[in-house]
Amino acid sequence: MSASRPRTLFDKIWDSHVVERLPDGTCILYIDRHLLHEVTSPQAFEGLRMAGRKLRRPDCTIAVADHNIPTTDRRAGIKEEDSRIQVETLEKNVKEFGVPYIPILDVRQGIVHIIGPELGLSLPGTTIVCGDSHTSTHGALGALAFGIGTSEVEHVMATQTLLQNPAKNMQIDVSGTLGFGCSAKDIVLAIIGKITTAGGNGHVIEYTGDTIRALDMAGRCTVSNMSIEAGARAGLIAPDQTTFDYVRGREFAPKGEAFEQAVAYWKTLPTDPGAHYDTIVRLTTAEIAPMVTWGTTPGAVVPVTGVVPNPSDEPDEGKRAQLQRMLEYMALTPGQAMQDLPIDVVFIGSCTNGRIEDIRAAAAVAKGRRVADGVQALVVPGSGLVKRQAEEEGLDRVLLEAGFEWREPCCSMCLGMNPDKLTPGQRCASTSNRNFEGRQGPGGRTHLLSPAMAAAAAVTGRLTDVRQLV
Amino acid sequence: MEAFTTLTAIAAPMPMQNIDTDKIIPARFLKTIKRSGLGVHLFDPLRFDKDGNEKPDFVLNQEPYRKAQVIIAHENFGCGSSREHAPWALLDFGIRCIIAPDFADIFYNNSFKNGILPIRLPRAVCDQLIDDTKMGGNARVTVDLARQVVIRPNGEEISFDVDPFRKHSLLNGLDDIGQTLQHGAQIDGFEAKRRQSQPWMPATTA
Ligand code: SF4
Numbered sequence: 001m002s003a004s005r006p007r008t009l010f011d012k013i014w015d016s017h018v019v020e021r022l023p024d025g026t027c028i029l030y031i032d033r034h035l036l037h038e039v040t041s042p043q044a045f046e047g048l049r050m051a052g053r054k055l056r057r058p059d060c061t062i063a064v065a066d067h068n069i070p071t072t073d074r075r076a077g078i079k080e081e082d083s084r085i086q087v088e089t090l091e092k093n094v095k096e097f098g099v100p101y102i103p104i105l106d107v108r109q110g111i112v113h114i115i116g117p118e119l120g121l122s123l124p125g126t127t128i129v130c131g132d133s134h135t136s137t138h139g140a141l142g143a144l145a146f147g148i149g150t151s152e153v154e155h156v157m158a159t160q161t162l163l164q165n166p167a168k169n170m171q172i173d174v175s176g177t178l179g180f181g182c183s184a185k186d187i188v189l190a191i192i193g194k195i196t197t198a199g200g201n202g203h204v205i206e207y208t209g210d211t212i213r214a215l216d217m218a219g220r221c222t223v224s225n226m227s228i229e230a231g232a233r234a235g236l237i238a239p240d241q242t243t244f245d246y247v248r249g250r251e252f253a254p255k256g257e258a259f260e261q262a263v264a265y266w267k268t269l270p271t272d273p274g275a276h277y278d279t280i281v282r283l284t285t286a287e288i289a290p291m292v293t294w295g296t297t298p299g300a301v302v303p304v305t306g307v308v309p310n311p312s313d314e315p316d317e318g319k320r321a322q323l324q325r326m327l328e329y330m331a332l333t334p335g336q337a338m339q340d341l342p343i344d345v346v347f348i349g350s351c352t353n354g355r356i357e358d359i360r361a362a363a364a365v366a367k368g369r370r371v372a373d374g375v376q377a378l379v380v381p382g383s384g385l386v387k388r389q390a391e392e393e394g395l396d397r398v399l400l401e402a403g404f405e406w407r408e409p410c411c412s413m414c415l416g417m418n419p420d421k422l423t424p425g426q427r428c429a430s431t432s433n434r435n436f437e438g439r440q441g442p443g444g445r446t447h448l449l450s451p452a453m454a455a456a457a458a459v460t461g462r463l464t465d466v467r468q469l470v
Numbered sequence: 471m472e473a474f475t476t477l478t479a480i481a482a483p484m485p486m487q488n489i490d491t492d493k494i495i496p497a498r499f500l501k502t503i504k505r506s507g508l509g510v511h512l513f514d515p516l517r518f519d520k521d522g523n524e525k526p527d528f529v530l531n532q533e534p535y536r537k538a539q540v541i542i543a544h545e546n547f548g549c550g551s552s553r554e555h556a557p558w559a560l561l562d563f564g565i566r567c568i569i570a571p572d573f574a575d576i577f578y579n580n581s582f583k584n585g586i587l588p589i590r591l592p593r594a595v596c597d598q599l600i601d602d603t604k605m606g607g608n609a610r611v612t613v614d615l616a617r618q619v620v621i622r623p624n625g626e627e628i629s630f631d632v633d634p635f636r637k638h639s640l641l642n643g644l645d646d647i648g649q650t651l652q653h654g655a656q657i658d659g660f661e662a663k664r665r666q667s668q669p670w671m672p673a674t675t676a
Contacts, residue, residue, distance in 0.1 A: 019660040020653055024634045028653055030660055032671065040553065042503035053647070059673035068501060082501035089503050100674045121674060133552040133576060147552035149580035150505075151646070159650045161657060165633070197488065198546045201575060231549065233575050258670035265668065297488055297549075318544050322487050415497040424520060436492040436550060438515050 006272035008169045009238050010204045013144040013269070017127050019161055029164045032126035033143075034156045035112045036063035036099065038090040039417070040131030044154035045093040055097040055157045062121060063094045064102040066111045068417040071380050071407035074104055083418065097157075108251075110383020110409045113137035113351035117221060118385055120250025124239035124266040129156055134351050134433065135234075136227040140220035141247070142239035142269055144204070147228065167233050168278040170203035174211040176285030181467035183361065184219030185353060185431065185450035187211065187283075188226040189291035193301040195281055200232030203279060206271065207237050211285055217246040218357035225352045226433050229298040238270040290466055292338050292429075293448040295326035296437050302338060304453065304465045310334035329437055330445050331425075338463050341447075345428040346377040346458040347440070348404075348451050350414040353431035354382025356389045358451040362404075363395040365455035365469055371403035372461030378405050378420065380412040404458065416441040429457035472585040473643030477566050478612040479539035482529045483600040489543055491550035491577065495559040508555055509562030530563075535603075540611055542599045543570040547588075548577025557584040567613050569620065571596055582636045583646065587615060589630045598622070615641055 007015070019028040034057075041063070048055060055061065068083040070076075078084040087104070094101040102109050108119060112130055116122040116138050124142035129135060131153040138145035152162055172191055192199075205227050212223065220237045227235030237243075244263050247253045254262045289303035300323075302309070311323035311334065327334065332341075348354075348362050359381060371377045379399050381387035387409055390396055396406045413420040414432040416439070422428055424443025431454050432439075435446035447463060456466040492515075499511040517528050524531040530538065541560075547570040548556060557580045560568070566586055571593045573581075581588045591599075602609050602623050612621035615637060619627045639646065650657075664671070 020656045022635065026633070026635045028650060028656070030657070030664070033674070039500050043505050043554075046503070051647070059675045062674040080501075086501055086503060120672075123671075126671075131552060131554075133550070135552075147576055149552055149554035149557075149576060149583065151554060151580065151583035155647050155650065158647045159654075159657060160661075161650060163635070163646055163650065197549060198572065198574075201546075201572060231546070231574060252672055252674065254670040254672050258672075262668075262670040265670075297490075318485070318487055417497050417500065434492070434550065436490045438496050439492050442496070442498075442515065442520065 006275040008271045008275045008277065009142060009206055009236050009269055010144065010167070010169055011275070013125055013127065014166060026163050026165055028161045030127065030161055031129050031156050032060060033121060033128040034061045035116060035128065035130035036061065037067055037112050037130070037132065038065045038086040039067045040150050041093065041153055042086065042089045043150045044157060045097065047154040048157055053158045055099065056160045058098045058100065060160060062100045062102070063090060064109060064112055064115060065090055065104055067411045067415070069104055069410045070418055071410055071412050071420055074408055080419070107384040107388060110386065111351045111354060111411055113225065114354055114382030114386065117141060117217065118250070118383055120247055120253030123247065123253065123262070124243060125269050129162065133228045134225050136232070137221050137225040137351055139227065139235040140217060140224040140237050141243055142237060142266065144234055144236065146234040167204040168202050169276065170200060170205045170232065170279040170281070171277040172205050172207050172281045172283070173209040174207065174283045174285070175209045176211055178211060178285050179288065181290050181452065181470060182288055183450045183452060184215055184222040186288050186291045188223045189293065189298065189301045189448065190288045191283060192226065192230045192299045193291070194283060195230055197229060197297050197299040198231045200227065200230040203232050204234045204236060205230065205232045207235060212237060213240065216357060217242060218355040221355065222352055226298065229433055239266045290450065290453050292453065292463055293435050294330065294332060294338060296329055296435055298433065298435060298448060300326060304338050304463060306338055308332045308334055308336045308338065339465060341463045342427070342461060343429045343457050343463060344375060344426040345422060346375060346454050347413040347428055347430040347432065348378065348454050349380030349382060349412055350432035351382060352433040353451050354380065354386065356386050358431065359386065359390045359395050362451040362455040363398045365452050365466060366402040366404060366459060367398050369402055369459040371458045375458055375461050377403065377458040378407060378413060380407040381409045383409050402459070413440050415439060429454045429463060471583070471643050471645055474566060474585055474587050474615055474640045476612065476614045477539060478610050480534050480537055481540035481542050481599065481603045481611045482535040482538035483603040484529060484541055484543040485600055487544040488546045488549055491548060491553055491556045494548070494556040495553065500553060500555050505558050506562055508559035509564070512559040512563045534606065537564070539564050540567045540569065540613065541565055542596055542603065543568065544593070544596065545571045547573050549574040552576045554580045554584070557581050557586050561586055569596060569599060582640055585640065585643070587613065587640060589613070589620065591620070591628065591630055595628055
């Protein structure tokens with residue numbers, strides 16, 4: 001590959017990790033970081049064991065349990081037997097294969113996509129994989145990060161590589177100053193609303209433009225996190241001073257001279273002028289308001305001031321049937337206003353919005369207010385470090401005084417694998433990333449929105465335009 | 471992994487878009503440490519009511535589709551999670567081939583790795599195949615991977631594309647890891663070069 005051809009950020013990371021290009025074009029791609037959690041790893045360890053294979057690079061691997069551990073007192077252990085077996089299996093496996101592990105009672109424990117950046121494990125220009133689709137989160141630092149299945153988890157364990165075909169490049173450029181009351185979540189929901197949940201299929205998205213540049217690392221993580229909801233394999237944001245300042249000094253990040261060397265390399269990564277993108281999408285902040293999903297795919301989204309769409313406006317029969325089904329599941333009627341829809345539960349957390357900045361945004365709305373009668377509002381920090389920071393800032397007290405519950409870090413109600421679940425028919429304002437049928441518990445109805453919007457819903461008991469409260 | 475060569479089987483029509491992984495296998499069934507046994511929970515929200523009884527209007531609860539080995543669906547099949555429990559559940563139920571206009575990337579990949587052949591065909595062709603399934607128990611569709619054709623009950627052949635590497639692996643039931651390990655020397659060489667060019671890259675075993 002000639003060095004003179006202008007290349008995208010994705011091309012550069014890809015090229016520098018190709019171990020070998022096989023005759024049919026499939027590449028053996030080197031993996032720098034492999035993150036493991038309890039749900040998608042047991043069968044992979046089992047496969048290694050059965051084949052008598054070793055885990056090639058424990059020193060590039062790290063494990064943490066996050067999906068199905070309780071958010072209440074941890075020291076009591078895990079009550080649900082099948083969850084406990086999964087976590088115990090992980091603990092046994094990491095010992096047997098010599099993999100570094102962050103124990104449940106360690107303050108650094110948390111959702112794998114929160115702690116990767118937070119601990120300096122996720123670095124620009126690297127390849128990062130995890131048996132979890134929201135691995136795209138780490139792309140916020142300019143890493144090529146993507147979710148893999150368990151067979152691939154086993155493949156990385158055994159070979160530190162993956163067999164991959166190159167993806168297409170997609171640029172999503174967002175320009176303008178973000179409006180009052182809007183956040184990174186609103187940007188990415190607006191993007192998915194525009195390009196649809198299949199819009200990114202086969203592509204790696206690079207987010208560019210001054211709106212993205214102005215985001216802090218938490219906001220960039222939120223945007224990159226939901227790349228997968230747009231169907232993309234991964235999302236990327238070019239590393240810049242914001243990135244370097246964020247990485248500097250974190251536990252696993254390079255230190256001293258090594259850090260300076262790394263930064264010099266990272267500065268070579270941004271897309272060259274004139275590089276080719278297969279698909280380009282442009283948005284301005286004029287298209288972005290505080291957003292909320294109404295349906296059961298993240299692309300079914302409108303500004304909070306909007307109304308539920310009418311399926312009969314949809315010409316395609318298949319799409320019309322899907323809209324109809326979504327309305328029935330969500331118990332909504334065409335033309336109904338999103339605002340004032342009563343909610344039962346509020347969930348603030350997840351790998352999309354479980355960072356300190358998200359909790360600050362929620363607390364700012366909650367301060368001096370009360371959670372509405374009959375509403376359960378959960379705040380689940382994304383990691384033990386986020387929780388500790390929030391407590392140091394007194395945010396836990398603000399939230400508790402307002403009637404929110406303050407929980408231990410994990411995935412929690414994002415997917416309802418631990419005891420935090422919706423009951424059938426409950427309506428939830430959630431800062432997570434998926435509103436699929438039954439995602440937060442069978443029969444549960446999910447509206448995705450930003451942390452500030454979620455807090456606004458909690459204190460009014462209905463979907464509310466946060467701009468009216470701040 | 472079981473090889474896939476040719477398959478003649480009953481196909482179940484599922485004319486829906488965005489059949490996501492939470493529909494294929496909801497998260498509450500992921501608390502397993504095995505690959506097998508998930509077939510009973512396949513499509514749980516569509517297949518069973520909240521008391522666990524079969525919903526009679528769901529296709530896989532009807533004859534002859536209970537024995538279907540092929541599913542024909544609409545756009546964006548398998549979107550959502552990277553959970554390989556989705557193809558495991560499909561396989562455990564007996565599904566070996568899924569035909570749809572397009573698939574979510576991770577699901578598409580995961581299928582091949584578990585001996586399931588995902589086939590992309592234009593929407594209009596999928597709709598034809600869906601019509602074919604309504605001809606009852608004798609309406610079998612044939613999938614011939616070596617020749618890359620789907621054969622309709624009326625004998626008409628429809629060709630499809632498949633990546634040559636994946637085709638080879640699937641035809642021969644080869645596991646990727648064994649194949650990649652044959653390139654062990656190149657991986658060693660790559661790692662040695664990287665230690666030189668990126669000495670700053672830290673370990674996770676700090
Ligand atoms: S928070 Fe939700 S989306 Fe993120 S890793 Fe956990 S379950 Fe997956």
